[in-house]
Amino acid sequence: MDAGYSFREDWTIVALIVQKYGGSSVADTDSIKRVAKRIIETKNAGNDVAVVVSAMGDTTDDLIDQAMSIDSTPPAREMDMLMTAGERISMSLLSMAIHSAGSHAYSFTGSQAGFMTDARFGAAHIRAVKPDRVRHALEKGSVAIVAGFQGINEDGDATTLGRGGSDTSAVALAVALGADVCEIYTDVDGVFTADPRIVPTARRIPVIDYESMLEMSSCGSKVLALRCVEYAQRFGMPLHVRSSFSHRNGTLILPEGISPASVPNLTRE
Numbered sequence: 001m002d003a004g005y006s007f008r009e010d011w012t013i014v015a016l017i018v019q020k021y022g023g024s025s026v027a028d029t030d031s032i033k034r035v036a037k038r039i040i041e042t043k044n045a046g047n048d049v050a051v052v053v054s055a056m057g058d059t060t061d062d063l064i065d066q067a068m069s070i071d072s073t074p075p076a077r078e079m080d081m082l083m084t085a086g087e088r089i090s091m092s093l094l095s096m097a098i099h100s101a102g103s104h105a106y107s108f109t110g111s112q113a114g115f116m117t118d119a120r121f122g123a124a125h126i127r128a129v130k131p132d133r134v135r136h137a138l139e140k141g142s143v144a145i146v147a148g149f150q151g152i153n154e155d156g157d158a159t160t161l162g163r164g165g166s167d168t169s170a171v172a173l174a175v176a177l178g179a180d181v182c183e184i185y186t187d188v189d190g191v192f193t194a195d196p197r198i199v200p201t202a203r204r205i206p207v208i209d210y211e212s213m214l215e216m217s218s219c220g221s222k223v224l225a226l227r228c229v230e231y232a233q234r235f236g237m238p239l240h241v242r243s244s245f246s247h248r249n250g251t252l253i254l255p256e257g258i259s260p261a262s263v264p265n266l267t268r269e
């Protein structure tokens with residue numbers, strides 16, 4: 001995969017990067033401005049950048065609570081319609097923050113970004129991603145911001161991918177665009193040997209293979225959704241889980257034979 005890269009004058013790699021920012025990284029408008037700055041930095045380094053964003057902070061939980069206070073068994077279609085609203089808010093605010101910082105971005109819903117799913121409301125599977133509008137935005141030199149966790153079914157109804165599904169949206173978009181790396185930005189410095197918020201002695205894992213990561217995700221480590229890791233493994237998409245609150249490198253999850261040094265957008269440490 002190194003063969004397709006082009007280089008800048010200082011020999012650093014020019015790449016197509018998909019960045020996913022989780023709800024903890026965009027919890028309020030100041031955080032959104034901070035994330036916008038980081039996206040612009042990546043763009044100004046000469047990379048093409050497509051972003052997948054989650055709903056702000058606890059928005060999804062709050063929407064569920066609101067629904068439950070009306071009906072404890074709401075219609076699944078309406079529930080998905082409601083839940084897609086969270087990511088619409090964050091994607092448009094993030095796009096505005098990028099504009100306000102002097103750069104350019106377009107936001108897209110899952111449907112506009114070409115995420116076609118099956119009809120299982122609340123746990124839809126991605127059938128295909130046709131990100132023509134995202135590609136067009138990138139070709140025009142803009143950043144593309146895509147709402148995570150959502151798609152559209154054959155009937156044209158909004159669907160959601162299950163909790164934590166923005167991780168899967170990011171990998172699926174990265175695969176469809178042929179990105180060089182999918183960066184998952186979160187509130188910890190990478191994947192640790194155990195949840196660092198519960199086990200203070202947990203250590204960050206600098207590089208891990210898909211199999212071991214699958215095991216961690218299936219044992220309930222919520223740092224990466226299980227389906228996201230399965231998708232990345234299936235298509236050999238390199239992942240970099242890192243913090244949006246620091247510039248340190250995090251955890252690389254790589255196909256066999258890919259050298260960590262060949263992954264774009266690493267911080268020189």
Ligand code: ADP
Binds near residue numbers: 197
């Ligand atoms: P985001 O909002 O970015 O999607 P999540 O809350 O879904 O973030 O996932 C990040 C959280 O996962 C961390 O704050 C951490 O508490 C938890 N976590 C659980 N297991 C691990 C692990 N092995 N390594 C890192 N983080 C973990």
Ligand code: ASP
Binds near residue numbers: 022162164165167
């Ligand atoms: N907003 C959704 C959730 O809270 C999707 C995600 O954050 O990945 O589950």
Ligand code: MG
Binds near residue numbers: 164222223
């Ligand atoms: Mg998550």
